[in-house]
Amino acid sequence: MTATGNPRMLDQPVLLAAGGTGGHVFPAEALAAELLRRGHRVGLVTDTRGKGFGQNLPDLPLYRIPAGTPTGRSLGGKLMAAIDIARGVVAALALLGLTRPAAVVGFGGYPALPLLLAARLRRLPVLVHEQNAVLGRVNRLVAKRASRIATSFPATRFLPASAAATVTGNPVRPAILAAADVPYSEPGQAIRILVIGGSQGARVLSDVVPGALAALAPELRRRLRVAQQCRPEDLERVRAAYAAAGIEADVAGFFGDVAERLAATHLVVSRSGAGSTAEIAVIGRPSLLVPYAHATDDHQTANAQALAQAGGAVVIAQDRFTVERVAAAFTDLLSDPAALSRMASAARSVGRPLAAQALADLVERMIAEPAAVKPAAPAPQTTRRTPSVKRNAA
Template structure:
């Protein structure tokens, strides 16, 4: 592979889908500064914002989720047909060597286009139970990269499945780098990080809001960094103030390494990307699975963490103010518990996942080039 390589990433809709793709794209760029990288996505503002972190071409595709509602089927079939048509044109125009699907229904049309044009398709699956898009695209894939071995069973035995872990952003977590000053936080308090993700933030924010008063007795010892997803910011600020708890409340932060760097304990949803990052930095967590997650995949993800002792799991309906206080008191103020959870979390972490994924992709493309050379 001596000529400039061209890669097309497809999918999105949430940060949880995009972050692994961005991590792989950055690893490709680190190895080959000349590589051409294109992202096909839904064009949402959040996606455009995140994709600014990498030098790439961004193109939008029409996309609509599959539905059984008759009045929405025409939109679905039109978007699927038009998505495949546009994807085929882009793959040909950019002379794409590999398509890398990151999940989300926007990844299906480019996957189908890759199959039609003979371009190898690689999939990044973030969860213990794959989503519908990746299960469908898995029928055409050369390789599917999964976070855990148990996810293999969801794909055909004819497809190559590699338990590579979830590629994550570069995350540094060392005590001497803990950036308390970035947030205006104190190095002398225990720091609780709350994050609900892009889809599950509202429900988690409401539960935390109702429970904040229960932490007032700890207001001389703790501080909170709360990432709201843009939902309920004002009421949370007031609740922390009323409880006397120093808190930084913000909708989102791109520099998540700084957030993880100051945290002693996280309260989080259990999306695949969040879990991959928590384990990459070895951060103890209380996981609250998003109850509306497709196929209940967040509960399965959380159970993988709990099985090793890296996290505690509580259902959203059970996260009462009293239970919240009990969980915080039993973990954040227990050095032994935090130490054991950190150890278990690190044992699950795969900070090298992006490197492993790109190694497999490069080997597959190298073998393809050799076959073409022999055929020629």
């Protein structure tokens, strides 16, 4: 679907609200890029603390409004967060008057909440995108009043029965889409294993994976080529563990070429955040997933189980992720190349490489609906004196 048949789509911007982790920011930036490609105007909105949103799209206007996070705080902290959210709604109302958007899209997280609430007060079309297999807390707050909900998984917990939900998938980075063209090949003389656990690795992976690989049979261990991402404080001990076991390993605090490494690997060992599971599925690689035990509403377990149910992953809970258990899993997986190939195909079968296009289609359909054509209310006379709205020209 394109916007050429509806000039209103191109005249009024689409505001995208996100912040916090890369799990919210990456899909928002992917949608922004797709909307720009179709000729839309786009604005980005985050809170006054947010960093990183829009860095890959420096020419877009970036607006910052107040927001608060009430969870996990004392009663006084929750009250202050509520005040910040209320201030953010007032600022967001002013922003909507200034920009007069055609629609607002939220990607979860409390930085998106004030804009979503303000958009509903203005009766603007609102779409929320959920990256995980569990509807996040902010998305739950606005789900029943949203015009549309886009999900990444066919089964999403806490989704209201009455919600107008569409499965679009979770947009991934362009580098991942390029790497998805590389077909999976069974291990030959070398077996490549990629261990990743977020932007700086995960402590449990550093604690367990080197020992589990060292416990493999010598003929299997000699074939290993490991790349592991670690926290800076774990680098030297992980390198030493691999060297003592005679395992060839590339250990670093950050890999800037994760897409290429994913495409080249025979088995991924990873946490199961929304971005990681989406990228593994789009490229189509077998995986051993270790959900983060303290993730909100245990959403990482739900993400991992969705991939495992398709046949693309093995899941081990963190409290059962021991050297002995993981060594047994590695032995089973690495000793059966045909099974790895089947897992790769299964993972690819649930990947959604066209998620950004599907999400943009949904935004355009929502804008085009007759009920959504009502323009934003005129800006209040006090808009110019509202100090809470900060516009950054990144």
